[in-house]
Amino acid sequence: MTAHVLRMGFLGLTSALGSAMACWLAMSQGQQAQDLRMQQLSTEVAALRRVVQAMNHVPDSPSGSRSAGIPPSLASGSARPTAEDLDAIAQRMATLLKESGALAMGSREAAPPAPPPPLSPEQRESVARAGSLVERVVSSGRMTAEDVLEIRHELSQLRGRAEAEELRRRLVVAINQNRLIPSDQADGLP
Amino acid sequence: MTKYLSLKSLSLKSLSPVVALAALGIASVASAGLQLRTVSCAKSTDGSGRCFGNFIGFREDAAATSSASFRDDLAGNRSFYARATVPGATTDTVYTCIPDATVSSLWEQALSSRGFFDVRWDANGICTYLKLTNGSLNTNY
Numbered sequence: 001m002t003a004h005v006l007r008m009g010f011l012g013l014t015s016a017l018g019s020a021m022a023c024w025l026a027m028s029q030g031q032q033a034q035d036l037r038m039q040q041l042s043t044e045v046a047a048l049r050r051v052v053q054a055m056n057h058v059p060d061s062p063s064g065s066r067s068a069g070i071p072p073s074l075a076s077g078s079a080r081p082t083a084e085d086l087d088a089i090a091q092r093m094a095t096l097l098k099e100s101g102a103l104a105m106g107s108r109e110a111a112p113p114a115p116p117p118p119l120s121p122e123q124r125e126s127v128a129r130a131g132s133l134v135e136r137v138v139s140s141g142r143m144t145a146e147d148v149l150e151i152r153h154e155l156s157q158l159r160g161r162a163e164a165e166e167l168r169r170r171l172v173v174a175i176n177q178n179r180l181i182p183s184d185q186a187d188g189l190p
Numbered sequence: 191m192t193k194y195l196s197l198k199s200l201s202l203k204s205l206s207p208v209v210a211l212a213a214l215g216i217a218s219v220a221s222a223g224l225q226l227r228t229v230s231c232a233k234s235t236d237g238s239g240r241c242f243g244n245f246i247g248f249r250e251d252a253a254a255t256s257s258a259s260f261r262d263d264l265a266g267n268r269s270f271y272a273r274a275t276v277p278g279a280t281t282d283t284v285y286t287c288i289p290d291a292t293v294s295s296l297w298e299q300a301l302s303s304r305g306f307f308d309v310r311w312d313a314n315g316i317c318t319y320l321k322l323t324n325g326s327l328n329t330n331y
Contacts, residue, residue, distance in 0.1 A: 065306070068296040069319035072310060092292045099291055159265040168267065168288060172315030175284050176237030182284050188261050188271040189286060 068092070116161065127163045130154035134167050138174045143182045151190035226327045228306070229256060231274040231285045237315065241272050241285050242308040244328040248272070255282045258307075260300040268297050270309050270317055287311030293320045304329040 070092060071085045081089070119127065133151045137143040151167075158164035168189060174180035227247035233239025241258065248258040253275035261269050268289050275282045287309065289297055300307065300320065305328035308321040 065321055065323035066296060066299060067308075067319070067321035068293045069290075069310075069317075072319060091295065095292045095295060155267070156265055164265075164267075165288075168269075169315050172269070172286050172288055173237055173313070175286050176233055176239060176311070176313075176315055177235070178283070184255060184273075184282075188259065189267070189269045189288075 123157055126154045126157035130167050134170055138180055145183055145185040148186045148190050155190055224327050229274055236313040238313045239285055240310040244306045245304055246329055287315050287317040289317040293317045296320050
């Protein structure tokens with residue numbers, strides 16, 4: 001009788017231990033599966049984030065970039081300034097102050113810039129020739145590679161002169177307004 | 191000597207699948223990563239406009255004449271000059287501008303840039319805004 005009771009008790013204990021073991025194994029496997037699923041979800045979210053960031057690579061919001069000038073979004077009043085915008089504004093202000101001479105002069109009033117020296121006779125001839133060339137290509141609506149080289153040669157005699165800048169600007173405006181078509185062979189502006 | 195050669199031969203044979211797999215792995219890594227090829231230029235009737243994109247985009251554009259460049263010369267003449275074909279058009283269009291003093295402050299970087307750029311100009315042909323972006327998406331040369 002005692003042996004029978006002991007045997008039954010042992011069997012019950014063994015059964016209980018087996019059940020506990022099975023439960024622990026099931027829970028452990030469930031935890032592992034959950035961890036694996038969480039890892040997979042994290043990977044998928046990271047991949048989606050990279051794709052979204054790449055899709056957001058529009059001109060107004062790239063990272064690691066530099067810019068100069070007043071940001072167009074601020075100029076139109078459609079956006080609040082970001083740190084990058086403020087940097088661009090500060091850079092423009094510094095440039096303007098430097099150009100005005102206010103930074104160099106301190107509290108004194110900036111002196112007006114000295115007038116440029118008069119054109120030499122050769123430079124006056126270059127201005128006249130370049131001017132007539134620019135007039136001719138704008139009137140014809142076409143600018144060949146030879147025209148570009150010829151105008152560039154004349155303008156090279158006028159380094160840094162406002163007269164040369166004005167002639168180049170006239171070409172740029174005519175090109176952008178589609179009144180002047182540079183040849184495919186033309187190497188940029190004169 | 192004979193034994194050595196046979197071992198070497200066996201070794202190469204057994205390694206060939208590994209080498210092939212490694213080569214495949216390297217090839218797939220070399221072509222991985224996001225790349226962008228962007229070309230976009232537009233202008234208004236008054237001549238003001240904007241170009242943005244990356245150099246690799248202009249270089250590999252479907253239109254054979256597409257190009258974009260930031261220029262400088264010994265006389266100090268700086269300009270942006272681009273050709274692009276608007277979708278649906280049969281001929282290309284030239285877009286160009288001369289930087290003002292502020293934009294000119296970034297010109298040295300623009301000259302060596304290989305990445306993404308955004309340049310805008312006004313009706314007077316003056317570049318009034320320039321943004322440069324460097325990143326792995328923008329260049330592979």
